[in-house]
Structures are given as C-alpha cells and as structure tokens.
Amino acid sequence: LHSQGEMEQLLTYFVSPKLAEYKCDTNEAISLKLVRFPEDVDDDSTTFHPEYSHQVFGDDEVAFGYKGLQIQLFYAAGNLSTLFKVKYTSKVTETFDCVEADDVEGKIREIIPAGFTCNTDDFISLLEKEANFKPFGTLLHTYTVHSEEAGELTYQIHKADVTCPGFREYHERLQTFLMWFIETASFIDADDDRWDFFLVFEKYNKDGETLYATVGYMTVYNYYVYPDKTRPRVSQMLILPPFQGEGHGAQLLEAVHRFYCSLPKVQDITAEDPSENYVKLRDYVLVKLCQGLPSFAADKLHLGFSADMIKEAQDKLKINKKHARRVYEILRLRATDMSDEDKAREYRLEVKKRLFGPYRKNQRELAKMRKCLRPEELVSHMSQMDTQTQHEELEKSYQDVVEDYRRIIERLASQA
Numbered sequence: 200l201h202s203q204g205e206m207e208q209l210l211t212y213f214v215s216p217k218l219a220e221y222k223c224d225t226n227e228a229i230s231l232k233l234v235r236f237p238e239d240v241d242d243d244s245t246t247f248h249p250e251y252s253h254q255v256f257g258d259d260e261v262a263f264g265y266k267g268l269q270i271q272l273f274y275a276a277g278n279l280s281t282l283f284k285v286k287y288t289s290k291v292t293e294t295f296d297c298v299e300a301d302d303v304e305g306k307i308r309e310i311i312p313a314g315f316t317c318n319t320d321d322f323i324s325l326l327e328k329e330a331n332f333k334p335f336g337t338l339l340h341t342y343t344v345h346s347e348e349a350g351e352l353t354y355q356i357h358k359a360d361v362t363c364p365g366f367r368e369y370h371e372r373l374q375t376f377l378m379w380f381i382e383t384a385s386f387i388d389a390d391d392d393r394w395d396f397f398l399v400f401e402k403y404n405k406d407g408e409t410l411y412a413t414v415g416y417m418t419v420y421n422y423y424v425y426p427d428k429t430r431p432r433v434s435q436m437l438i439l440p441p442f443q444g445e446g447h448g449a450q451l452l453e454a455v456h457r458f459y460c461s462l463p464k465v466q467d468i469t470a471e472d473p474s475e476n477y478v479k480l481r482d483y484v485l486v487k488l489c490q491g492l493p494s495f496a497a498d499k500l501h502l503g504f505s506a507d508m509i510k511e512a513q514d515k516l517k518i519n520k521k522h523a524r525r526v527y528e529i530l531r532l533r534a535t536d537m538s539d540e541d542k543a544r545e546y547r548l549e550v551k552k553r554l555f556g557p558y559r560k561n562q563r564e565l566a567k568m569r570k571c572l573r574p575e576e577l578v579s580h581m582s583q584m585d586t587q588t589q590h591e592e593l594e595k596s597y598q599d600v601v602e603d604y605r606r607i608i609e610r611l612a613s614q615a
C-alpha cells in the first residue's frame with residue numbers, strides 16, 4: 200500500500216525514538232495574526248491557530264521532520280498583505296537520519312497566493328500603506344457593537360464583485376482562511392460573474408486616521424431559475440476568529456437577506472450544504488425578520504402552519520416553505536405556555552409530526568423490502584424493535600430541536 204520510500208520512513212519513524220520527537224501538530228505550529236500596529240507582530244496575545252489543517256497536512260494534522268516548528272502567516276488587518284515565515288529549532292537531514300522532512304513551505308505556498316513577503320521589515324512598511332486601503336464595492340449596512348474594553352465600535356458591510364480593482368487578489372488572500380476554519384473548504388473560481396461577495400469591516404483609529412480591518416465575509420452564487428428568476432445560494436461564510444461571538448454573522452446574514460429581498464428577480468435564498476451552526480444562525484435571522492409579519496402574529500400561531508404564512512414569508516422575504524415552517528415552530532414555542540399540559544402536548548405533536556415525516560418514509564421502504572424477503576429471513580421481532588428505536592430517536596430529535604429553538608428565543612429576548 201505504501202511506496203518503498205514511504206514504508207522506510209514509516210519504519211524509522213516508529214523504530215527510532217529520536218525521530219518520533221520530530222513531528223509537530225500543525226494546528227499548533229501554524230500561527231495566524233491580523234496585524235494593525237507594528238507591535239502586534241511580536242505580541243503573542245493577538246495570535247490565533249487553525250481549527251483544521253488536514254486539507255493541507257493530511258488527516259493526522261502532523262508535519263514530520265522538524266523540532267519546534269513554527270509556521271507564521273501574518274496578515275495586514277485590512278488589505279491582508281501577507282508575511283510568511285517557517286522557523287524550527289532543528290530538522291532531520293537525509294544524510295544523518297535517512298529520512299526526508301515534509302516540505303512544509305511548499306504545502307503552504309500551494310494555498311497562499313504569490314505576492315507575500317518573508318521579511319518582517321517589508322511587512323511593516325506594507326502596514327504603513329493600510330491607511331490607503333478602503334473597503335471594496337458598495338456600502339450596504341453600518342452597525343455598532345459596544346464592548347467593555349474598546350467602547351463603541353463601528354462595522355460596515357459591503358457588497359463587492361470581481362470588477363472592483365484589486366478585489367480578486369484580496370479575495371485570494373482572504374479565502375486562505377477557509378482552509379483553517381472550515382472542515383471541508385474549497386476555493387472558488389471568483390472570475391465567474393455569478394458570484395456576489397459580502398464583506399464585513401471594522402473601522403478603527405490609527406494615528407488619527409480611520410482605517411478598515413477585515414472581519415469576515417460571505418460568498419453567494421446566483422443560480423438561474425427558469426424562466427426569469429434567480430436563486431442566490433450562500434456558499435461560504437467565515438467570521439475571522441478574533442471577531443467570533445460578537446454577532447457579526449447575524450448582521451452579515453441579515454444584511455445579505457435584505458439585499459436580495461429588494462431584488463424582484465430573486466425567487467428565494469438558499470444555502471449550499473449548510474452546517475448546523477449556519478442553520479441555527481439562519482433560524483435566528485429569519486425569525487427576527489418574520490416576527491413582525493401579520494400572518495405570524497401570536498393569535499395565529501396556535502391555529503397551525505398556514506398557507507398565509509407560506510405566502511407572506513415567500514412574497515415579502517423570499518423565504519421558502521421549509522424555512523418558514525421552522526420560523527413558525529420557533530415563534531409558536533415562544534407564544535406557548537409550556538407549563539400548560541394541553542398546550543405543551545399540542546406543541547410537541549405539531550413538531551413531531553414534521554420530524555416524523557422521514558421516519559414514515561423509512562417505514563414504507565422497510566415494508567417494501569420485507570415483501571422481497573423469504574419468511575425465514577425475517578427476524579420476527581424486527582419490526583417491534585424498529586418501532587421502539589424509532590420512537591427513541593424521534594424523542595431525541597424533538598428534544599434537540601426544542602433546545603435549539605429555546606436558545607434562539609433567548610437570544611432574541613436579549614437583543615430586544
């Protein structure tokens with residue numbers, strides 16, 4: 200299964216305790232930084248590390264051949280001009296250790312665009328140009344966030360596309376972060392003009408001037424829908440780690456949603472292969488948008504999921520039926536006194552009815568399968584066991600769903 204060379208390397212690796220010291224966890228070895236001031240370069244408190252590096256360094260997330268490996272990828276906070284350095288205290292050599300070290304530098308070069316510097320002084324002088332860096336595209340939305348330490352900070356959301364001068368190169372630098380923070384990330388072909396880009400920037404002050412720092416972004420692909428509509432599909436979304444947990448994801452998604460709602464040609468807004476976290480974020484944002492609609496008023500909720508809700512969410516907010524259904528369930532939970540046993544049971548049944556859909560389909564398939572089996576192949580208690588397991592699974596998914604819903608309701612209450 201392994202080539203001769205690899206096999207030898209593996210053997211040495213396990214046999215020699217000395218060589219075992221020469222492997223480094225790449226998630227720890229990679230140091231990322233968004234630099235605003237020259238002193239940030241040597242300030243460890245601004246360093247952050249990848250969550251993933253398997254797409255670059257393999258499933259073990261290990262680099263072999265170095266002791267004390269440090270891979271530095273430092274970015275100018277706005278323009279993302281890059282400083283790239285590889286450091287280590289010692290490295291195996293082919294002559295003495297009969298093994299070759301991994302080509303760490305080559306692997307990183309494959310994902311970062313050309314134009315980076317390896318020289319700290321050059322990087323510091325690029326920082327001085329940050330005052331000339333202005334956000335790309337058109338301003339969609341401005342908001343502020345209050346923090347204990349920093350006071351009131353202002354953020355801007357911009358919509359950009361590849362026709363913005365310098366944007367293509369900037370996006371190539373920006374998307375390298377996907378490799379470290381999205382489990383199955385892939386780079387996109389930004390030249391396709393169906394891509395829309397939404398960028399978040401923080402305004403900050405440096406020596407009396409206003410500068411812009413990159414906070415995060417979202418890419419959306421405009422699919423064509425016959426005959427004259429489009430269906431924007433969210434592809435990637437990343438809030439850079441130093442800014443996570445401050446509400447930027449919700450601001451970004453809401454701004455993007457409002458932008459597409461204003462375009463008559465848009466049918467609805469979807470997402471490509473959404474993560475659990477994205478679904479929670481979307482639920483929160485869509486509930487926030489829908490809670491003022493007449494068809495979702497408190498006195499309508501206990502009558503069930505209605506055609507009016509579907510139509511109003513679709514017409515006014517480009518929300519499809521499936522997403523509107525979740526919004527309804529969340530708003531109904533908020534409006535239901537769950538300590539009232541009858542009302543609580545009614546609510547449970549309503550949600551479980553939806554959750555039961557896929558199980559019912561499973562059961563039909565199972566029944567079909569049974570017809571094709573000989574009687575002796577059928578385990579007699581199989582169907583009973585199934586029902587029991589299904590019951591437990593259904594209860595479990597109901598509990599999970601309601602827990603997520605409760606968090607969304609709490610978050611809405613805290614924002615009110």
Ligand SMILES: *[C@@H]1O[C@H](CO)[C@@H](O)[C@H](O)[C@H]1NC(C)=O
Binds near residue numbers: 278
């Ligand atoms: C942005 O970065 C690129 C690449 O490092 C550089 O060529 C360009 O001059 C920079 N622009 C500004 C405004 O900093």
